[in-house]
Amino acid sequence: MTDWLIACLVGLGELFLNPLFYLSLILCWWIGSQRVKQERRNFNTKILDSSHEWQGLLPQGLLWGLILSIITLGTGLAIPMAAMIILTAVTLVLALTFQFRFLSPAYTLSLTFFIVFFMYQQNVQLPVWNEYFEQLEKAIYPTLAILLGLLLIAEGFIIQRNGAKIMTPQFTVSKRGQTIGLYASRRIWLLPMFVFIPGGELAAPFTWYPIFSIGEAHIAPIVLPVIIGFTQNVQGMIPEQAVKAHGKQVVSLGFFMTVLALLSYWYPVLAIVTAILALAGRELIYYLQKTADDKRPFHFSQSAKGVKILGVIPHTPADKMGLEKGEIISKINGVVVKTEAQLYQALQKNRAHCKLEVIGNNGEMRLVQRALFEGEHYELGLLFVENQLKDLQVMGQ
Template identity: 45%
Template sequence: MTQIWLWELLKGTGKLFLHPLFYGFFLMAAALGVSRVKRERKNFHVRAEDAYFELRQLLPLGILIGLTISAFIVGAGIAIPFAAVLLIGAVTLLWVVLMQVKLLAPAYTVGAAFFLLIFAAGQDWNIPFIGESFSSLDEKIFPSLAVLLALLTIGEGVLIKRNAVKGTSPKLEKSKRGQTVGVHEVRRIWMIPVFLLIPGAAIEPFLPWWPVFSLGEHTFSLLVVPFAAGLHQQIQGLLPKVALRRLGSRVVVLGVLTLAVAAAGYWYPIVSITAVALAMVGREIITQTQRMKEENLPFYFSKKNDGIMIIGIIPGSPAAKMGLQAGEIVAKVNGKAVHDEAQLYEALQRNSAHCKLEVLDTAGQVRFAQRALYEGDHHELGILFVQDEKKWSSAAV
């Protein structure tokens, strides 16, 4: 039995590379990276992370989360109808083509497919190859899909808490008063590959060559499906890591509540509709609540009287090596108080071989950072900050 499972896992993993969404997610992540770099260069004349950053975030943590969800689904014997896989893939592909990152949240993709499936169940559409997958559906499949949605939502929350906080993108905007202020933006997509148990009878009619195996009286296929989780969030009133960890925690709680309601669907199938509606409405409420709270807060990244507010750090720069972070304030450079880029550059020229900084951290405590400077180091240490009106306007041309 162990050898059968290992062989099925291996074959299922190999089929992942045949899935069009697998490549679609890579293309979308690459496009997001290029778009971000162009905007950062427009604002700061330099990019923060390189254009491959979004690609590097696409899979690592998602694989771990996907394996955890797979173990739960396969271990519990939760079968997902192939018709649901088709509809989820179609909805996801639509949002990928339209570059709608926010709508790639599992609550929207799996939720939309769930309600489409209710409409399609029992319909005899005579669609070549896949028509039988829809006509043979019954109400027993809906609790399984609701549970899958809940597990993916929990996974999405973990991704937001653990990964979205990395490499948030600094951005310059105009406030309602016409002042130049800074915000942080996250546009990210993650891939969550999940092993699904597909009833063998559902897939055999149009893919007879697909491998199946038996569990008791039933036959199943093991299929790896690449699910997506997407996030598009702008943060203006809090530190990015604080705002995103709160957001991630709320999404995890929503997923747990959805899972509890979805489990009741095995006894009362109609409850599954409540679970999926809870996930979809709850996810939108979380997004809108976060946005409204942010809009009612003053801009965190704005010009300060006590120094230069750091909005971003260029990786590998002297500032990064000194441990400077977004949200901190550089009050003095080489003993001289600084309030803008000109004063920062002038203070650095006082000692071209070494710099000593007096920094106010995010808790308002004073700390000191120092480092030797070498030829080729960034002339402003690699600090991105809210620039003066003249420089921002010229960058925006």
């Protein structure tokens, strides 16, 4: 037991030697800084600090890393060091595209699987890490497929819980020249999890262990940092609903791939099918989500019923009043408002108190009121779509 504990601690230290750990920090910084720049460009203020991306990098990843570590340690799921090297290289290359959806395990693990498959079949020799690549065996295929399925399940649940927590409003112009709002999510999560590499110092504690093995039953635990990326634009519905639906689809795909991968332990050809279907399925989910959203009516556009809220800045009077994105303000201080200018004119009627009639996202009218205090956000902290067309046209010149 002492040997296993020491080996796990050493494996945990390997996390800080893996370039993916530092890549995730760099990507978080880049996404946060770009988001703040865009918010300042569109609204002359930032909605959230860039530190929010850093704060969201690990919490869900640690939770799912622990869950998957229990599964992998309990079954003895072993992945050769060569596969980890390839996964690191594939992730680095895909990150350079800045298309963060390609950092889904469906892409990184599937491409790793295909590269490993090619190198094993062609007996490719590499001068630097040749000793690692000599360990490649056909038995690696099911273990990679199982890891792929498990990570897809984790990705889907993480998207459901965290995909919509940092979404930034943006402006675009429709084909008819109408200014509309949309929400964009660009997220990175780091999921550190224990896996085994074959050929270590630890002997199997039971005759039946490890369940999923490669070669000899001498293994060593190591923490594998997996970067999960996510991208989604939403213009046709409440963004939280769209992201949650996206995550559910990924979870379903992950469970199906995991079952298929488990069967591949007895029918190895199914491992290849798993990698192909995971890649195609993840791309299909993205395509169907985007196509369906494009066909929906614009959710964040000017409304005849009043002034539609595009966004609410946290910790402002509007946030404290419970106003939400997508709601419509029809009256303020008893005055009917149809434009943003009319809204602020009505607000000036009583600088100490504001009373709003709001049409909620459920279509029902409600009354919201609150005292205003000196020093609070002079615009209540509301963001609107209206009057942005001219700014967009200027930016495009």
